[in-house]
Amino acid sequence: MELIWxxxxxxxxxxxxxxxxxLLFICLIFDAAFDSIFRASLKFIIDxxxxxxxxxxxxxxxxxxxxxxxxxxxxxxxxxxxxxxxxIAITNNIRYSLFEHLQNLSMEFFGRRSAGDIVKCLMSxxxxxxxxxxxxxxxxVILVLCNLLFSIIFxxxxxxxxxxxxLIGLTLCAIAPAKIASLATNAGYQLLQKEGxxxxxxxxxxxxxxxxxxxxxxxxxxQEFFAHLDALKQIYIRATFLSYLTHxxxxxxxxxxxxxxxxxxxVMTYQSIISVGTLASFQVFLLGLNLNILGLSSxxxxxxxxxxxxxxxxxxxxxxPTIQDAPDAMDLPHFHSELYFDNVTFNYxxxxxxxxxxxxxxxxxxxxxxxxxxxxxxxxxxxxxxxFYDPDKGRILFDGVDLRHVTVRSLRxxxxxxxxxxxxxxxxxxxxxxxxxxxxxDEQVEAAAKSAEIHKFILSxxxxxxxxVGDRGGQLSGGQRQRIALARALVRDPAILILDEATxxxxxATEAEILATIEHITQDRTVIFITHRMAHxxxxxxxxxxxxxxxxxxx
Numbered sequence: 001m002e003l004i005w006x007x008x009x010x011x012x013x014x015x016x017x018x019x020x021x022x023l024l025f026i027c028l029i030f031d032a033a034f035d036s037i038f039r040a041s042l043k044f045i046i047d048x049x050x051x052x053x054x055x056x057x058x059x060x061x062x063x064x065x066x067x068x069x070x071x072x073x074x075x076x077x078x079x080x081x082x083x084x085x086x087x088i089a090i091t092n093n094i095r096y097s098l099f100e101h102l103q104n105l106s107m108e109f110f111g112r113r114s115a116g117d118i119v120k121c122l123m124s125x126x127x128x129x130x131x132x133x134x135x136x137x138x139x140x141v142i143l144v145l146c147n148l149l150f151s152i153i154f155x156x157x158x159x160x161x162x163x164x165x166x167l168i169g170l171t172l173c174a175i176a177p178a179k180i181a182s183l184a185t186n187a188g189y190q191l192l193q194k195e196g197x198x199x200x201x202x203x204x205x206x207x208x209x210x211x212x213x214x215x216x217x218x219x220x221x222x223q224e225f226f227a228h229l230d231a232l233k234q235i236y237i238r239a240t241f242l243s244y245l246t247h248x249x250x251x252x253x254x255x256x257x258x259x260x261x262x263x264x265x266x267v268m269t270y271q272s273i274i275s276v277g278t279l280a281s282f283q284v285f286l287l288g289l290n291l292n293i294l295g296l297s298s299x300x301x302x303x304x305x306x307x308x309x310x311x312x313x314x315x316x317x318x319x320x321p322t323i324q325d326a327p328d329a330m331d332l333p334h335f336h337s338e339l340y341f342d343n344v345t346f347n348y349x350x351x352x353x354x355x356x357x358x359x360x361x362x363x364x365x366x367x368x369x370x371x372x373x374x375x376x377x378x379x380x381x382x383x384x385x386x387x388f389y390d391p392d393k394g395r396i397l398f399d400g401v402d403l404r405h406v407t408v409r410s411l412r413x414x415x416x417x418x419x420x421x422x423x424x425x426x427x428x429x430x431x432x433x434x435x436x437x438x439x440x441x442d443e444q445v446e447a448a449a450k451s452a453e454i455h456k457f458i459l460s461x462x463x464x465x466x467x468x469v470g471d472r473g474g475q476l477s478g479g480q481r482q483r484i485a486l487a488r489a490l491v492r493d494p495a496i497l498i499l500d501e502a503t504x505x506x507x508x509a510t511e512a513e514i515l516a517t518i519e520h521i522t523q524d525r526t527v528i529f530i531t532h533r534m535a536h537x538x539x540x541x542x543x544x545x546x547x548x549x550x551x552x553x554x555x
Contacts, residue, residue, distance in 0.1 A: 006310065009314060010310070013090050013093045013094055016093065017086055017089055017090065020082055020086055020089075023082060024079055025142060027075050027078055027082065028079060028139070028143045028146055029146050030071070030072070030075050031072065031143060032143060032146030032147040032149070032150050033150055034069075034071070034072045035150070035288065036150035036151055036153075036285075036288075037068065038065060039151075039284045039285050039288055040157075040281055042277065042280055042281040042284055043158065043275075043280070043281035045062075045277075046275075046276060046277035046280060047275050047276070047277035048277075049061060051276075051277070083139050087130055091126055091127075091129070091130040094126050094129060094313065097317065098121070098126070098313055101316065101317050102122075102316070105319055106322040106323040106388065106389070107383070107389065108322045109319055109322075111348065113316075114197075114199075114200035114203075115200065116199035116202065116203035116204070117200050118316070119199065119203075120195065121196065121312050121313060124195070124309075125309035125310075125312050125313055126313065128192075128305045128306050128309035129310050129313065131302055131306065132299075132302035132303050132304070132306025132307075132309070141299075143292075144293070144296045148289065148292065151285050152166075154285060158274075158278050158281060158282050158285075159265075159274055159278060159282065162261055162264065162268075162274075165257075165261055165264065166261050166286065166289075169254070169256070169257025169260070170254070173249075173250040173254050173257065180242055180245050180246050181246045181300070181304065184239065184245070185304050185311075187235070187238050187239035188239050188243065188304050188305050188307070188308035189311050189312065190235055190239065191232075191235050191239040191308070192308050192309060192312050193312070194231065194235050195232070196312075197228065198228050198229070198232060205225070243300070243304050246300050246304070250293055250296075251293065254289070254290055254293050255290075258287075261282075261286060265283070266279065322389075322390070323389070323390060323408065324408075325407050326404060326405060328405070329406055329407045330401070330405060330407070330410075331406070332399075332406040332407070332410040332411050332414065333399065334414065334495060335364060335398065335414055335526065336399060337363070337364055337399045337400070338362060338363045338364060338397075338399065339362040339385070339396070339397070339496075339526075340360075340361050340397040340400075341359055341361075341381070341384075341396055342359060342394050342396070342397060343357055343358070343394040344393070344396060345358070345391060345392050345394055346384060346389060346390075346391045347392060348380075348389075353548075354380040354383075354384075355377040355381065355384075355546075355549040355550070356549045357394075358381070358394070358551055359394075359551070360544055360551060362526065362528065362542070363542075364495075364526055365524075365525070366527070366542050367527045367541045368527065368541065368543075368544065369529045369530075369531060369540035369543045369544070370528070370543075370544050370546060371531060371532065371544070371545050371546070372532060372545060372546035372547055373532055374532060376546040376548065376549070377546045377548075377549040377550070378500075378501075378530045378532075379500055379530065380549070381530075381546075382417070382528070384396060385403075385415070385498070385528075386415060386417065386498075387403050387408055387411055390403075390404060398411065413492070414495040414496060415494050415496045415497075415498060416489030416494030416496070416497045416498065417489060417498045417500065418482065418485045418486050418498070418499050418500070419501070420500060420501035422478075422481040422482055422484075422485045423472065423485075424469050424472060424473030424484060424485070426468070426469070426472070427468065427469070428463075428465065428467060428468055428469070429464075429466070429467055429469055430445055430465035432469060432484055433448055433487045435488055436448070436487075436489055436490070436491040436492045437492040437493075440491050444491055445465070445487075448487040448490040448491035449465075451487065451490050452484070452486040452490060453483065454483035454484060457483075469481075469484070486518070494525065495526060496525065496527075496528065497525055497526070497527045498528045498530070499530065501530055501532070542554070543555060
């Protein structure tokens with residue numbers, strides 16, 4: 001069943017390259033056919049040319065083999081080129097499908113799946129699929145199966161009794177490790193899962209180095225990492241042992257088969273039942289089969305890793321977004337009246353609460369401030385309004401329309417968001433601002449920067465608007481990143497501007513400057529300001545105080 005699932009899954013990615021795959025298949029068939037003909041020629045060289053001293057026939061046979069060898073080399077090079085092209089094409093197809101699917105998944109998925117594990121799946125696991133399945137798996141398996149087929153045909157032509165005996169032995173060699181292979185695949189899957197956990201631990205540690213050093217956590221982190229490595233060792237030992245056991249069992253079985261066939265064949269030659277050439281050719285075929293099985297069994301561990309990796313990839317691809325447009329979803333008209341939370345209750349999980357029985361109204365043009373301690377539910381309101389999540393109970397109305405009945409894109413296109421943790425992309429200042437509205441002209445980008453009062457600073461940079469901001473905006477200060485994020489939100493001319501703790505991480509002077517900028521640019525649009533500082537409520541048209549997910553004061 002594992003193999004059936006595997007081939008069905010892989011078929012989706014091979015379908016676009018079926019003609020290249022067919023051509024590769026033809027190259028592999030020729031490779032296997034020439035190999036079998038070369039081995040069978042030994043019988044004719046011995047029995048028809050050497051023993052009767054037929055020099056002309058010997059030259060003819062060797063000449064034909066030389067021509068075949070030339071074609072074998074040329075077609076082999078073509079096959080290698082096709083294999084390399086197919087490998088990267090199919091791998092990129094898998095990576096793109098996975099990356100595209102990730103773009104459509106809801107925030108709920110990213111909340112329960114670690115970033116390090118996702119990155120490992122996208123890069124390392126896909127690489128295992130290429131190495132173990134596409135490069136080694138398909139190519140080696142097809143070549144070996146073709147060799148087996150041609151070899152068995154020639155073995156029956158040489159002597160059907162010995163061929164039948166060989167076939168029985170080969171069948172037992174193939175069946176014996178089947179159960180172990182299934183266990184090995186499951187163990188390999190567990191190993192990749194554990195490697196994904198460790199990748200997340202490493203990523204978390206690297207991003208938290210400031211905290212680690214401040215609180216002297218180096219030793220603690222090393223101890224925890226060692227514990228993870230120890231757990232990995234136990235899983236690795238079992239997975240590797242089972243994987244290589246599936247490699248060893250066919251080899252042992254084949255050696256025993258070859259000894260039995262050689263013994264019986266030698267007796268038959270001694271009794272003149274078969275010729276010396278037949279015995280020699282038969283043994284060369286068996287040796288070739290041995291090498292084929294050795295190649296196949298050697299690729300089994302990588303093949304198992306590839307299947308396990310494909311399972312992890314399929315786990316992500318089988319994820320269904322929790323937030324999707326309804327079949328009859330409508331495009332949301334431009335915001336003109338009010339937002340209304342109608343008795344809304346939402347919890348992220350059984351352990352993590354959000355808001356409960358929340359009812360509130362924000363009119364168009366309001367400067368609404370939400371105040372409350374951490375965990376009070378302020379950011380949850382934003383997550384629900386952006387429709388990163390849907391309420392468990394109640395509804396959110398946008399000009400009287402339930403958000404569940406509108407398209408997500410039309411909703412989010414009317415909202416600009418600036419959060420506390422500013423995320424800038426590793427590209428130029430211009431492109432970071434343009435991320436807010438991909439069709440924005442250079443003039444619109446600069447107008448948004450002027451509104452965010454960052455235009456003059458940008459012009460002072462070495463390359464102006466084309467200056468790279470570095471990884472996560474590391475080349476800029478906190479205030480500069482906030483202003484670029486503000487410009488990115490403004491370039492889309494949002495009807496609703498959301499500022500989620502956008503100034504809480506800044507020093508008082510920078511915060512005051514950005515708040516002044518915000519007051520200047522928000523006079524003609526609805527603003528939702530999230531903060532834990534009561535002093536900011538003095539700027540509001542309407543204020544909501546939250547505590548433990550509920551509304552305690554408003555006015």
